[in-house]
């Protein structure tokens with residue numbers, strides 16, 4: 001259709017930068033509801049969705065993923081009261097494709113159709129209903145001729161396999177990504193077995209996304225890689241972790257969803273862009289080719305990935321001009337604040353050695369729930 005390089009060509013050449021958090025960020029901006037996490041915004045607030053797409057593109061993302069998380073009819077019905085259901089899955093997916101295509105075409109990016117788990121699977125409604133839920137979304141992606149599809153956030157390898165077999169009918173490249181922790185999937189199927197089974201579906205890209213932080217996610221993807229090598233399987237690897245720290249949830253199947261702070265008090269856990277530079281470098285060294293973010297990965301954090309990996313991308317910097325242009329050294333040189341411009345803060349070493357504070361004297365590293373609730377009402 002166009003002369004644009006496809007996802008597989010781009011992966012063969014070097015790192016591909018994914019985009020970041022859509023529905024999680026839209027909720028914070030007032031365009032989505034916490035709880036359902038469904039994307040009615042594609043129809044109700046198209047400007048807000050398009051703006052967020054554009055911000056990720058400006059931060060250096062190569063891919064614009066449709067804002068279609070939980071956009072199956074089953075999820076729309078499950079998550080809301082009947083009178084709150086305003087749109088069908090097809091309507092939401094259709095609107096999402098148009099917005100993603102617009103943002104992608106402005107900058108030569110690819111459109112990735114997004115698919116997430118459907119409640120019919122966990123509710124044991126039967127395989128044909130599960131397949132129908134996936135195929136309704138896939139048909140919209142066929143109509144809009146998306147460049148590839150990302151099936152993500154799965155926690156049961158059996159649902160992944162059903163989804164993959166529907167995906168193959170589309171005859172486009174596709175990625176499979178599980179919210180996979182160190183204990184394996186929801187039924188305890190090991191990381192290694194999940195990796196092998198995902199690869200054996202014929203998926204072009206496999207990996208993990210969401211619910212765990214960068215450290216846990218990298219541990220998991222390392223095991224994925226080793227398991228695949230043993231079996232002589234070679235799909236491209238993907239990693240799109242949380243943009244927040246949650247080390248204590250590593251042994252929970254729910255990951256950050258199990259935190260007492262979820263979803264309204266997560267802010268102190270957000271990663272700095274410096275930490276994202278480190279993540280991007282480690283992921284690349286591990287052999288991950290598709291590197292992006294999930295919940296909490298705001299545009300400036302995606303920019304940190306594309307800036308860190310600029311040397312591997314032929315020096316290609318994100319289009320942004322106003323942010324840290326070179327964590328390698330130049331960015332403060334023209335600062336009006338001369339003591340900063342001439343000081344150590346213009347070096348990469350300074351930032352890599354910094355342990356950033358939270359500014360909250362009584363906050364522990366891990367959360368606590370105290371008895372003296374509503375303390376803030378009593379102060380002063």
Ligand SMILES: [Zn+2]
Nearest residue numbers: 210211294295
């Ligand atoms: Zn997420």
